Amino acid sequence: MDKKTKDIRDLSLDEINHFITQQGEKAFRAKQIDQWLWKNGAREWNDMKNIPNNLLEKLSENFHFKSLSTLTHIVSTDGTTKFLFETHDKKHIEGVLIFSRDRVTACISTQIGCALNCGFCATGKLGLYRDLSAGEIFDQIILMNEHLISISKRAITNIVVMGMGEAFLNFENSMKALEKITLPKYLGMSPRRITVSTAGVADGIRKFADLNSGMHLALSLHTADETLRREIMPVTKSNPFNEIIDALKYFHQKTGERITMEYLLLKDVNDSLEQAKALAEFCKNFPVKINIINYNSTDEADFKASSEEQKNRFVKFLESKNIIVNIRASKGDDIAAACGQLALKNKK
Incomplete structure (x- = not known):
């Protein structure tokens, strides 16, 4: 070479x-x-x-210096800011800053596009172009933090690896970037402020457990009905529930960490009482907290959000089983920056 x-x-x-x-x-x-x-x-x-x-x-x-540049950013009515970044080879990815009272969370991408083709996610409809390098993943934090400091004097407090792509299918580069972000001699962010999300790549969960890095793990579960999950999340075909559950048990044994379950409520798909019962059963295997997420519409999918009444029924059942449940506020949906919406909508 x-x-x-x-x-x-x-x-x-x-x-x-x-x-x-x-x-x-x-x-x-x-x-x-x-x-x-x-x-x-x-x-x-x-x-x-x-x-x-x-x-x-x-x-x-x-050597090349293959860094990202910011093409543009757009701001939601709630302050959420979505960035369009360009790579050295003229490909495009997105990152998001999410504001709350006491924190600013950066949502970063690990791949250009995604190969998993989850039915409710706009990114998956793009297909996978390539993995991001560790430097390109790292640059998203640098660029968004520079912007944040320039407008507010605040800095990024938390990171969620929940943008475009599946981090555990770009494991080495994703972990290298996060190591640089957390090591004291570099950016020095506490690992406790970072959450890495996966659609359920069992081998990646095990490797992440072996790092025992202090970073949190979130599983984008979205249904505990394996047959349904195979339909809406094809990754389940190569990562069946028994393998995912074993990997999550291993993660808890290695780290002692509670696992976050991300659950996107879809009307008449995964929001029934039977689905809630299946979810509670799935979560018996390890300590969890469940984030309930409102569905954000995309041009690429025909799903609809659950009603408030159905959402409340679903949550109350889980809470009756002594499961910690958070209803996650949806932010940035007016600029297609919310969960499942990242698909380069602001690229001209």
């Missing part, structure tokens, strides 16, 4: 150090470059102010 095709952020610190010393430079330059890449948020060579020009030239001759 031509070295020039490699992103500098795909290299480890040891690999950067090896290259630097081969060029006759002092080893401490590698740590300086590493800090520019993962702490100071450099996105082009000229950002590295304390690196000599001759070394920057050598780096640029051998």
